[in-house]
Amino acid sequence: MKKEKVYFGKGGRKEARANVKLTPGKGKIKVNERKLEEYFSDEFLQEEVVKPLKVTESKEKFDILGRVTGGGKNAQADALKLGIARALVAENEKLRETLRKNDLLTRDPRMKERKKYGQKGARKKFQFTKR
Numbered sequence: 001m002k003k004e005k006v007y008f009g010k011g012g013r014k015e016a017r018a019n020v021k022l023t024p025g026k027g028k029i030k031v032n033e034r035k036l037e038e039y040f041s042d043e044f045l046q047e048e049v050v051k052p053l054k055v056t057e058s059k060e061k062f063d064i065l066g067r068v069t070g071g072g073k074n075a076q077a078d079a080l081k082l083g084i085a086r087a088l089v090a091e092n093e094k095l096r097e098t099l100r101k102n103d104l105l106t107r108d109p110r111m112k113e114r115k116k117y118g119q120k121g122a123r124k125k126f127q128f129t130k131r
Contacts, residue, residue: 009087013078013108016071020083022091025063027053031080032068045077052085055102056095082107 007022029050031039040046053059064084068076085104089096099105113122120126 005091007087007090009083009085009090011079011082011084011086011107013082014071014075014111016075016079017069018076018079018083019067020080020087021065022084022087023063023065024061027060027062029064029066031066040073040077042073045073048077049080049084051081051102052088052099052104055104056088056098058088062091078108 004023009020009022011018011020029036036046036049040049050059053062066080066083068080070076071079081104085099089099089105096105115121
């Protein structure tokens with residue numbers, strides 16, 4: 001039995017986390033045991049997820065199995081995109097420069113701002129009454 005090479009990548013965005021398993025294959029992408037098109041019904045999100053593969057021209061070379069948890073669909077798509085990019089770098093270090101130029105290896109640092117005491121939310125205040 002021939003052992004196949006498996007590459008891993010982790011990604012995150014806001015509260016979403018993604019674990020990616022990259023194996024040599026024909027370009028199948030599964031997210032949480034479902035096809036990419038089923039999980040991310042929005043075409044824009046599907047494009048975002050496969051961006052690292054398109055940039056490196058390796059869409060037909062690998063099968064991808066992704067596990068995403070937490071956050072919303074947009075954050076999950078971004079987390080998955082980062083996980084795929086990191087897995088590609090684990091597979092071939094030469095792709096790092098290409099992915100870096102396209103800003104695919106940088107984790108988005110923006111997080112939800114915390115609620116402040118004496119206020120309704122992070123920025124929103126209670127209504128002010130003068131009299």
